[in-house]
Amino acid sequence: MIQQAEHSLMVQAEPLTIFCQRAFQALDVPPEDAAITAEVLVAANLRGIDSHGVARLRRYVDGLRQGVMRPRPQVNILYETPLTALVDGGGGLGQPIGVRAMRLAIAKAKAHGAGFVAVCNSNHYGIAGYYAMMALEHNLIGLSLTNSGPYVVPTFGREAILGTNPISVAVPAGRERPFVLDMSTAVITLGTLEVYRRRGQELLPGWATDAQGEPTTSAAEVLHNLADRAGGGIMPLGGMDEEHGGHKGYGLALLVDILCGVLPDAGYLDRIYLKDETGHSLPANVGHFFGALRIDAFRPLDDFRATMDAFIHRVKSSAQARGQSRIFIHGEKEFEMAEKRRREGIPLGPQVVASLGEIAAELDVEFDLG
Amino acid sequence: MIQQAEHSLMVQAEPLTIFCQRAFQALDVPPEDAAITAEVLVAANLRGIDSHGVARLRRYVDGLRQGVMRPRPQVNILYETPLTALVDGGGGLGQPIGVRAMRLAIAKAKAHGAGFVAVCNSNHYGIAGYYAMMALEHNLIGLSLTNSGPYVVPTFGREAILGTNPISVAVPAGRERPFVLDMSTAVITLGTLEVYRRRGQELLPGWATDAQGEPTTSAAEVLHNLADRAGGGIMPLGGMDEEHGGHKGYGLALLVDILCGVLPDAGYLDRIYLKDETGHSLPANVGHFFGALRIDAFRPLDDFRATMDAFIHRVKSSAQARGQSRIFIHGEKEFEMAEKRRREGIPLGPQVVASLGEIAAELDVEFDLG
Numbered sequence: 243m244i245q246q247a248e249h250s251l252m253v254q255a256e257p258l259t260i261f262c263q264r265a266f267q268a269l270d271v272p273p274e275d276a277a278i279t280a281e282v283l284v285a286a287n288l289r290g291i292d293s294h295g296v297a298r299l300r301r302y303v304d305g306l307r308q309g310v311m312r313p314r315p316q317v318n319i320l321y322e323t324p325l326t327a328l329v330d331g332g333g334g335l336g337q338p339i340g341v342r343a344m345r346l347a348i349a350k351a352k353a354h355g356a357g358f359v360a361v362c363n364s365n366h367y368g369i370a371g372y373y374a375m376m377a378l379e380h381n382l383i384g385l386s387l388t389n390s391g392p393y394v395v396p397t398f399g400r401e402a403i404l405g406t407n408p409i410s411v412a413v414p415a416g417r418e419r420p421f422v423l424d425m426s427t428a429v430i431t432l433g434t435l436e437v438y439r440r441r442g443q444e445l446l447p448g449w450a451t452d453a454q455g456e457p458t459t460s461a462a463e464v465l466h467n468l469a470d471r472a473g474g475g476i477m478p479l480g481g482m483d484e485e486h487g488g489h490k491g492y493g494l495a496l497l498v499d500i501l502c503g504v505l506p507d508a509g510y511l512d513r514i515y516l517k518d519e520t521g522h523s524l525p526a527n528v529g530h531f532f533g534a535l536r537i538d539a540f541r542p543l544d545d546f547r548a549t550m551d552a553f554i555h556r557v558k559s560s561a562q563a564r565g566q567s568r569i570f571i572h573g574e575k576e577f578e579m580a581e582k583r584r585r586e587g588i589p590l591g592p593q594v595v596a597s598l599g600e601i602a603a604e605l606d607v608e609f610d611l612g
Numbered sequence: 613m614i615q616q617a618e619h620s621l622m623v624q625a626e627p628l629t630i631f632c633q634r635a636f637q638a639l640d641v642p643p644e645d646a647a648i649t650a651e652v653l654v655a656a657n658l659r660g661i662d663s664h665g666v667a668r669l670r671r672y673v674d675g676l677r678q679g680v681m682r683p684r685p686q687v688n689i690l691y692e693t694p695l696t697a698l699v700d701g702g703g704g705l706g707q708p709i710g711v712r713a714m715r716l717a718i719a720k721a722k723a724h725g726a727g728f729v730a731v732c733n734s735n736h737y738g739i740a741g742y743y744a745m746m747a748l749e750h751n752l753i754g755l756s757l758t759n760s761g762p763y764v765v766p767t768f769g770r771e772a773i774l775g776t777n778p779i780s781v782a783v784p785a786g787r788e789r790p791f792v793l794d795m796s797t798a799v800i801t802l803g804t805l806e807v808y809r810r811r812g813q814e815l816l817p818g819w820a821t822d823a824q825g826e827p828t829t830s831a832a833e834v835l836h837n838l839a840d841r842a843g844g845g846i847m848p849l850g851g852m853d854e855e856h857g858g859h860k861g862y863g864l865a866l867l868v869d870i871l872c873g874v875l876p877d878a879g880y881l882d883r884i885y886l887k888d889e890t891g892h893s894l895p896a897n898v899g900h901f902f903g904a905l906r907i908d909a910f911r912p913l914d915d916f917r918a919t920m921d922a923f924i925h926r927v928k929s930s931a932q933a934r935g936q937s938r939i940f941i942h943g944e945k946e947f948e949m950a951e952k953r954r955r956e957g958i959p960l961g962p963q964v965v966a967s968l969g970e971i972a973a974e975l976d977v978e979f980d981l982g
Contacts, residue, residue: 325695325725326909355695356726360910396927398936403927413870423867425860429850448856455933473931479857480849482933486799486818487849487861493793493942496927500783500791504919505910511926539696540730540875549874556881557766557773557866561843563825563852566768572863 250589257612258588259284261598262299266335268605269306270313275338282337282368287588290579291424293433294369297594301366302335303601310523311335311365317342325350327359328506333525336367336388344373344386344532351382351534360501361530362508366390370410371424371576377412377534378420381543384412385533389502391526392512393468394428395475397482397489400455402468402475403511406431407498412573414537416547418554422573427494429477432468435461448481448488450474457482502529620959627982628958629654631968632669636705638975639676640683645708652707652738657958660949661794663803664739667964671736672705673971680893681705681735687712695720697729698876703895706737706758714743714756714902721752721904730871731900732878736760740780741794741946747782747904748790751913754782755903759872761896762882763838764798765845766866767852767859770825772838772845773881776801777868782943784907786917788924792943797864799847802838805831818851818858820844827852872899 259280266276279302287295305311315334319327327346331339343359350357367373370386377384390405406426413421430449438445438461445459452458453473467474479491503510508529516524537546554571562569590598595611602609629650636646649672657665675681685704689697697716701709713729720727737743740756747754760775776796783791800819808815808831815829822828823843837844849861873880878899886894907916924941932939960968965981972979 321910323725323909326906328910354724355693356728358726358905358909395933396930396939398933399930399939400933401930403930411867413867421866421870423863425857425863427860429857446855451933455931455936479860480799481856485816486851486856487795489940489942490795490797490849491857493795496791496942497781497783497793500920500923504923505907505916507911507915507919510919510923513926535728536696537875539693539728540691540698541877545877546875549877549880550870553870553874553880556883560766560769560771560773561825563765563768563770563821566825569766569769570859572859572866 250591251595251611252587253590253611254587255284255288255584257610258287258296261602261607261609261611262296264607265299265303265601265605266306266313268607269303271306271335272314275335278341279335279337282341282372284588285372286369288580288583289369289371289576290583291369291576293431295588296590296598298366299601300597303605305365308523310525315339324354325357329359329361331361331364333363334365336365336528336530339364340367340373340386340530340532341376343530344376344384344534347532347534348377348380348382351377351536352380355536355539357534359532360506361532362506362527363525364508364528364530365526366528367530369424370408371412371422371573373532374410374412374424375420375422378414380534381414381537383414383535383537385531385535386410387498387502387531389499389508389510389514389529391515393432393476394478394495395451395455397478397484397492400451400453400473401512402471404478404492404495405499405514406476407495407502409494409498413550414547415550415554416544418551419571419574419577421550421554421571422576424573424576427479427491427498429479429481429491432476435465435476439465448477448486450476451482501531505531620961621965621981622957623960623981624957625654625658625954627980628657628666631972631977631979631981632666634977635669635673635971635975636676638977639673641676641705642684645705648711649705649707652711652742654958655742656739658950658953659739659741659946660953661739661946663801665958666960666968668736669971670967673975675735678893680895685709694724695727699729699731701731701734703733704735706735706898706900709734710737710743710756710900710902711746713900714746714754714904717902717904718747718750718752721747721906722750725906725909727904729902730876731902732876732897733895734878734898734900735896736898737900739794740778741782741792741943743902744780744782744794745790745792748784750904751784751907753784753905753907755901755905756780757868757872757901759869759878759880759884759899761885763802763846764848764865765821765825767848767854767862770821770823770843771882772841774848774862774865775869775884776846777865777872779864779868783920784917785920785924788921789941789944789947791920791924791941792946794943794946797849797861797868799849799851799861802846805835805846809835818847818856820846821852871901875901
């Protein structure tokens with residue numbers, strides 16, 4: 243996780259959410275969709291994933307203004323069975339499309355045992371974990387996948403044709419917190435490259451390659467090459483070769499793109515976020531895949547919860563490596579961060595505050611963060 | 613992949629399969645179960661995954677003789693819905709249990725769109741990919757997961773409480789070969805440690821830790837510590853820290869164990885392959901999770917196949933890194949190896965041949981590899 247800059251403004255989640263919602267409404271997004279999108283953005287900040295939080299509001303504002311994202315999309319269910327659906331998001335914001343698609347998967351799972359919804363023609367949907375976690379209150383296992391812009395290079399390749407294609411799975415427990423895996427299938431994110439460039443720090447080995455597909459430690463070079471599509475980019479989870487399993491991260495990235503891009507006939511690989519001949523962005527055609535599975539279709543829920551608690555307890559009570567004080571379960575850091583930030587507020591760096599202020603002025607929206 | 617020793621004997625798949633089948637039948641395994649187990653073992657050799665092939669026959673023979681694996685298990689469906697089933701494998705061989713559970717998942721998917729079968733009380737089932745690939749001829753996406761003995765250390769930990777917990781997903785294509793991901797969630801396998809010990813080679817950084825949870829390059833030390841459960845072991849995919857995403861491999865390993873261990877109430881973490889007070893092995897209580905998903909529950913199959921072909925073609929035709937000549941899709945190397953070995957035979961090292969000869973003598977089974 244990237245640390246916030248110093249001199250942060252501490253802002254409560256509620257006024258921040260209300261501000262974002264107003265901004266979306268000023269761009270003709272209907273109130274419910276605006277509320278959903280605002281909530282997903284602020285949920286990222288609460289969980290400490292600031293790269294996917296309100297710092298991205300500018301991107302959505304510009305997308306809506308330029309017509310790349312549609313405020314009132316025509317969302318269509320193109321095909322449906324009791325267990326499955328294929329949804330065309332109509333080029334709308336990824337968050338309301340994602341929330342409704344996940345609700346549909348949940349309803350199907352509650353009725354039949356499992357539900358899967360594939361989505362095409364959507365946009366960036368924020369943190370994958372938000373949708374997987376929607377399953378928890380229904381005592382379901384939740385799955386959320388999305389493809390994304392191409393920044394990642396396949397094993398033995400030098401073209402960035404893969405997204406950071408995250409995988410999120412949420413599983414309820416009993417007295418313990420749920421297990422929430424929310425991971426990109428790349429070794430680092432674009433945000434990490436940006437932080438290293440800003441700090442002038444050298445990249446670690448195994449993170450990125452240059453235009454020839456050879457290792458590089460220069461974040462500036464990698465970002466420059468990615469912008470020019472000159473070759474090179476971020477490595478898959480496992481690094482640049484098979485020795486440390488880079489082909490596994492590459493395989494997971496392909497799998498996510500098969501389910502999110504190929505299955506719903508969305509954009510995939512570098513056929514996503516395309517531009518026309520004049521350099522104008524076309525609709526991104528991002529694809530998602532959502533799933534929900536009933537635990538009690540296998541075993542009584544309370545028995546499962548008790549075993550999950552014992553499982554989590556065994557992992558957390560296992561011996562630590564020298565110098566370490568704690569073993570974490572996935573989601574635990576984020577739940578603790580959310581509790582802390584609900585109490586103390588969300589720290590927003592000066593650049594983010596300035597960007598929100600500019601958006602407020604542009605859209606003539608009240609800017610009162612509390 | 614580990615190269616075979618020199619002076620290998622080239623053996624055709626068919627006589628090797630027949631030999632293994634006879635060995636299992638001599639141990640009171642019914643003919644169909646013996647045939648399935650033999651086929652899964654030889655399929656590993658054909659695909660070049662020799663660590664999971666007939667080199668393991670000794671382990672199964674000993675397991676059956678010692679009563680840890682049951683030749684004629686009482687397999688029970690403990691709970692079933694149209695989409696799901698929970699199966700008790702009765703302590704039998706993992707392969708016939710796995711094949712029947714995957715067949716059940718496939719039948720459910722064909723009838724309803726998706727099928728999931730969780731299995732407890734099983735044993736080592738060989739290569740995960742065999743079961744996922746069973747879905748291909750039915751035009752389904754196949755999923756196969758298993759937990760396994762504890763050799764892998766969680767991030768920040770020093771106890772090997774995680775299995776190498778593989779993930780396999782198979783997806784049909786059109787004219788292109790299917791996508792077959794079959795990966796352990798650890799950075800290396802136990803087999804790699806054994807090869808490095810035999811060769812006296814130093815382990816690469818990020819592969820393993822010592823008893824204190826600190827990096828080590830000694831395979832002998834790691835294997836010794838694992839045998840004594842003294843601390844340390846193999847790292848998850850991504851290595852020992854969060855900088856290269858070790859927490860992601862660790863999270864995937866937990867996810868596999870939740871679906872294979874917790875969900876079906878099988879063994880999990882280090883509560884698998886247990887021994888009693890006198891040091892005798894108890895039933896392993898390995899758990900598996902199988903899934904199948906209908907593609908045409910989302911989109912016409914032929915459309916999907918055509919998009920898969922375009923997807924695969926785009927990846928394979930992307931530019932290679934300097935010094936590389938080819939970009940692989942997952943499963944491709946194994947399909948090519950299987951074609952080669954069906955033609956030229958399977959190379960068996962002298963140790964493996966000797967071990968099969970000993971088994972033949974012990975069981976009074978004809979040993980004619982052709």
